[in-house]
Amino acid sequence: MEEVKEKLTRADFQIDGPVKWCAGCGGYPILAAVQKALPETGVTKENVVFVSGIGCSSRFPYYMKTYGFHTMHGRATAIASGLKAARPDLNVWITTGDGDSMAIGGNHFIHMIRRNIDVNVLIFNNKIYGLTKGQYSPTTPFGAVTKTSPYGTIERPFEPGELVMGAQGTFFARVADKEPKGMEEVFIDAAKHKGTSIIEVLQNCVIFNDATHECIVGKDVRDDRIILLEHGKKMIFGKERNKGLVFDGSNIKVVTIGENGITEDDILVHDMTTQNPNMHYILARMSYPELPVAVGVIRSVKQPTYDEMLEQQIIDAEANSKVKNVKDLLNSGKVFDIK
């Protein structure tokens, strides 16, 4: 008899014990948004797995009442790749940080994206090493003074979206930990996307890099410094909703509607589904102060996933082979019967 399943709620994913991030950590709103988003994705509790590496973000699995695997620094992407390749039926999430995913785990990160393994990745980008107490990360801005860059960093930072496009990623979104509603919506979209979904969360580290995103996501400035991209809609932003993005043939520019003969018709329309990544790349790398920072789903395109193609090869090979088991295998091909 089929059991009628009641719809899951946030509480189904909440642990009984304490969550041990610092007070005010951006991890808390992310956790809440994930717990609220999951019931909307149609998953069953037992099919959800959270995999993580090392860092503050990577304690996440311990705070979810699901299956969880807290692994090694940089390796969550590799371990989750194996898990999902083996078990395409599972709903696999990775929580990682800027260091975990793009420094020590950079190689696995780009290859997982290239393979388009159907997992959802939350990158807690706080632009600093938090768990080891304040060294610069691969996304720390050039020149920043940290414990290991007392004279300022001399390394150019990664923009996660650039790596995603470079690795032929099929889904990239950006959200801020300050936008609970935005996070929930994007997490649901990511969960529904077939393929590697990368979500960069602009997360605050209250202790070692406090307010690093404040110049973008701060209450007073965010309307003018953030643009929410929505599929099929005009790229319009600003407190007055009068600013928009246009493309001049090589670069994207901010214009004001109503000035210099610009009308709404001149403003770009966001198409997250186009296979050509050029515009997505440009949108993903827009940065303050030159341009508004894009949030929302920047790219979401259909491509076959590694796990489903692997499964299909197995199904086809099994159907077409006379060798069905090890006993057949041992006696297949050239054997010598010696009497």
Add this chain to the structure above:
Amino acid sequence: MGNNQKKVLELEEVVVKFAGDSGDGMQLTGTQFSDASASFGNDLLTFPDYPSEIRAPQGTIAGVSGFQVHIGRKEIQTPGDLADVLVALNPAALKANMKWVKPGATIIVDIDNFDNKHYKKAGYIEDPLNDGSLKGFTLIKAPITSLSRSTVNALELGIDHKTADKTRNQFVMGLLFWLFNRDMTIGEEFIDKKFEKKPDLAKANKAVLHAGYNYAETIEAIATQFQVNPAKDKKGRFRQITGNVATAWGLIAGAEKAGLKLFLGSYPITPATEILQELSNKKHLGVKTFQAEDEIAGICTAIGASFGGYLGATSTSGPGLSLKTEAMGLAIITELPLVIVDVQRGGPSTGIPTKTEQSDLMQAIHGRHGESPLPVIAASSPGNCFDYAYMACKIAVEHMTPIILLTDGYLANGTELWSIPDYDKIQPIKPPLVKDNDPDYKPYKRDKEKLNRSWALPGQPGLQHRIGGLEKSDISGEVSHDPYNHQVMTNYRADKIKRIENYIPEQKIIGNQNGGELLVIGWGGTYGALNSAVKELREEGYDISLAQFNYIFPLPKNTKEVFGKFKKHLVCELNTGQFAEYLRSQHQEFQYKQFNKVQGLPFFISELKEKFLQVLKEK
């Protein structure tokens, strides 16, 4: 047409070495010859010897590729020290192999390639066929290239010279078929299969095969035919198998018997790559392979698959094993099953990657951070790579642990005529799975006997839990930094591995069961050479026995008892003494003598016998 004047020499065993340019098809010729010998009922072992360059310049020593076949009426356990018959298709092949030929051996050369141009390329100053250096050998100077070419031309199939020259190896084959009195239909069948879709080439190759046979029968230079009769005890169903293929199949068998699916995460590395290749080609048996971006991802994907309820495995060689060590720590603390295959090669670093060595032993036993014991076992013949890969699966799954299986380049590439096991009689494997919604399930609750935890899989309702690299509380599996708990868990992890000794076979003695003068101690891939040398000395009346170890860590429970029966202990291994050092740490009460070699080469029976006699004589 038989020439009755030629005499037939009956032999117990013969070693044939085929050598030519790496493009000359020597591997193929060797395989064809070993197939014919297997069909005839000989025991055999083969070993390829190829340059590490893919196609080094033609005619040079660096470009010489070889294939050695050892066939016998008696049991064959090594590819043979020195060749009785050498086929050298050019001067470089002759020069490269002269030191591996027995005195008085038969040497067959392609006289068409023995000219000044080729001598120069091979680095000869004088014509080696006429400078007296081959005195005492039976030299057969056959015009192999020209006769092959004229045979093909006579067929008028429109085959060009270059293609016609590629049939040369069949001329050699025909010659050897005559020399060893082999059934020509087997040679023809081999060609038919090889050129299934190219009937003209099949026809040409068969014509050349016969040309070689007829040439040998006709000329007077060959005065002796060899007769190697079928092996006495070789009855039943056999197949030729390399160590790497046997390893791959053992893993498939282990997963199937456990009711699991196999997942191999791996990165190509010599000499382990064929395991990945072989398993990639077994999708019809449900095997999933993942060619990872690096060695680390190889093991990590396998760990992920094991967490998901697959039998996770990874294959590599020494440098790759080093890269995997961090992840082994994770598999140890999370107590997940995982098979790590290390096909050893000459190190450190890239070292001599196509040559064999046993120098990863210490890395396998100790090479990890923290207190991190895991079992280590080793295969000792190409065929028994199947058995030990299977046992690795059994131990990994039933004891919930990563395990290292050591093979080596010599086993991996060597081919043995392998007795196909009775699959139904292979012992079962029982994974410690958990029932859905089991209210008593705790991640670190342990089996009372084996001390393993049980294996609850994502997707199973009511068993949600979290594991990871942080130390966990005994039983509950919650994150714990409690000092006392860490001691408890460390002890459990050690004790669990130690108790595997209760589930593995006792150490066998080959020779005097009650003990005696000298016990030769070896492990893994040196078995063939050590056993052959010990056997020969025993037949000569010496008091010598052999203990060849397959279970390294933990050691079999009776190890001390076995050692205690003998006066002298000689540990032989292809490294500078790693097993000897390990035995000193485990059983200090014995004086271990050592015989070590690190030349990228296996032990030769002759050098072993010499050493054994010397040790036997010592007071």
